Amino acid sequence: MKLMSSPTSPFVRKVHVLLHETGQYEAIDIYAKPTSPFDTAPEVATANPLGKIPALIREDGPTLYDSRVICRFLDDHAKAGLYPDGRIWETLTLEATADGIMEAAVLMLYEHKLRPAEAVLDSWVDAQWSKIERAVSALNARWMSHLRGPLDMGQIAVGCALGYLDFRHDARGWRKGNDALDDWYAVFSQRESMKLTAPADAV
Incomplete structure (x- = not known):
């Protein structure tokens, strides 16, 4: 493949x-x-x-x-079991939440990277960040018990989403007010799979 x-x-x-x-x-x-x-x-x-x-x-x-x-x-x-039957809907919802964070973050990047400066709509960029803020807050408030559980695809997706926020939008500070999620990510980001796949440059 x-x-x-x-x-x-x-x-x-x-x-x-x-x-x-x-x-x-x-x-x-x-x-x-x-x-x-x-x-x-x-x-x-x-x-x-x-x-x-x-x-x-x-x-x-x-x-x-x-x-x-x-x-x-x-x-x-x-046959890895990263979509476990016993919590499949939670895993899929968590993955969808992480993917939504990624999508909004990519759209923010495209607005500045692909449009001429005079055409950038800052209010639209801020609206995308508002989606991210709500999603990150929800992860911190509602999903920590799942994130701290056995590895599944929801956790992987969240780890990649937060890593992308650090990579592209670090100055906006997703960690503020989200201490539990910050602590979880500090540990999760040290997994060998995460270190091996960290983005290397801002292409």
């Missing part, structure tokens, strides 16, 4: 962390293909008509895309 990837995408990082946690990383060919809404790599567009990464190219079936689909497939492939 081949994974269309990017060194800075938080959605790709989710897949990479899963691959390391489940011992599948060496079995997947990783192709770094950075892409953006205005400059889609042809290989990415061929793999995923939406022009987004990650995309998992399989020899025995159609290409899979959307990080949640890919992670669910790879977890099943390894």
Whole structure:
């Protein structure tokens, strides 16, 4: 299998962390293909008509895309149990919350990176950050018992989301008022899978 990837995408990082946690990383060919809404790599567009990464190219079936689909497939492939039946809805909701944080954070980046300075709408950027603030506050208030439990895909997604906030929007300070989540992330970010997949530069 081949994974269309990017060194800075938080959605790709989710897949990479899963691959390391489940011992599948060496079995997947990783192709770094950075892409953006205005400059889609042809290989990415061929793999995923939406022009987004990650995309998992399989020899025995159609290409899979959307990080949640890919992670669910790879977890099943390894029989790793990162989507445990006993708390499946909580795990999926936690993953969706983390993905929403990532999406809002990426849109904030695109607003400044892809638009001319005079066209940037700061109020729209602030609205995206408000979504992130609400989600992070909810994680801190409602989800700590789950985050402190056995490893699952919800935890991996949250770890990658918080890592992306540090990488792209550190100055906004997601940790303020979220001490329990900050403490959890300080430990979770030291997992070998997280250290091996940390974004290296601001491409």
